[in-house]
Amino acid sequence: HYYANDNNFSKINTELPPEYENKIICADSLQFLKKLPDNCIDIIFTSPPYNFGLEYDTHNDTAMWNDYFNMLFGIFLECIRVLKYGGRFVVNVQPLYSDYIPIHHIISNFFIQNKMIWKGEIIWEKNNYNCKYSSWGSWKSPSSPYLKYTWEFVEVYCKGDLKKQGKKENIDITDEEFKSWVVAKWSIAPERNMREFGHPAMFPENLVERVLKLFSYKNDIVMDPFNGAGTTTVVAKKAGRRYLGIDISEEYCTTAEKRIYDSELGQQSFLK
Structure with a gap:
């Protein structure tokens, strides 16, 4: 890892303040993260908003890209700071082929x-989901054809060390899951309940489950700084992890809390 050898990361890990454990926080991520101590989060899994292109007129946001990346990377720098030494930072991202970015x-x-x-890259194959779009660019011509992507990327990074410390009894991945999921192409249908939860770009629960089981231990602290409708946090709860979800939208935070509450009711009825 020649590009990462001269890092200044502290190897001393700390604990997340108990008042933030298993909480959904409605706040600006950048401002809230500054309240957290260094090296207190085990794993971060998130999907950053795509320049708000799903919410705003794309003709007006071209000039926003520099501001967007400055904002995003400011939050990511704070995420790296609060991530434990040996912790994992997992980012789901789609190539923005229409903007050629x-x-x-x-x-x-x-x-x-x-x-x-950089630990690796997982291809999340969405089963031709994006091929429903009818735009072809230059039809039947090499002039300027559009390439259509049926997948998204899941990029995995480690802070300071590729190996993550944890107790053997907190491993919850099965033999078959491990053998299947280390093959870095996952075929998972996209989330079908986005309209129900009022969110335009949710990832499915199975994607989060695989990431958490493959890259974290039970009782680890999972954080999503763009928690949205709360898929990361609800799956973390179901998987026996502690969680911290942050989102600026009150509506999304309410949805995330309701999903966790509903999942707890479901687990209680299942146990009965």
Whole structure:
């Protein structure tokens, strides 16, 4: 890891303040993260908003890209700071082919420049989901055809060390899951309940479950700084992890809390 050898990461891990454990926080992520101590989060899994392109007129936001990446990387720098030594930072990102901005490469360059170790890349195959779009670019011509992506990327980075410390009894991945999931192409249908939860770009629960079981231990602290409708936090709860979800939207935070409450009711009825 020649690009990460001269990092200045402290190897002394701390604990998340108990008042933030298993909480959904409605706040600006950058401002809230500054309240947290260094090295207190085991794993971060998130999908950053795509320049708010799903919420705003794309004709007006081209000039926002510099501001967008400055905002995003400011939050990511705080995330790296609060991540434990040996912790994992997992980012789900889609290439923005319509704007010809290879966002996954830009994000990877940021992490490498900030001395994070690239552990690998998972291809999340969405079963031809994006092929429903009818735009072809230059039809039947090499002039300027559009390439259609049926997958997204899941990029995995480590802070300071590829190996993560944990107790053997807190491993909850099965033999079959491990053998299947280390093959870095996952075929998972996209989330079908986005309208129900009022969110335009949710990832499915099975994607989060695989990431958490493969890259974290039970009782680890999972954080999502763009928690949205709360898929990361609800799956963390179901998987026996502690969680911290942050989102600026009160509506999304309410949805995330309700999903956790509903999942607890479901688990209680299942146990009966």
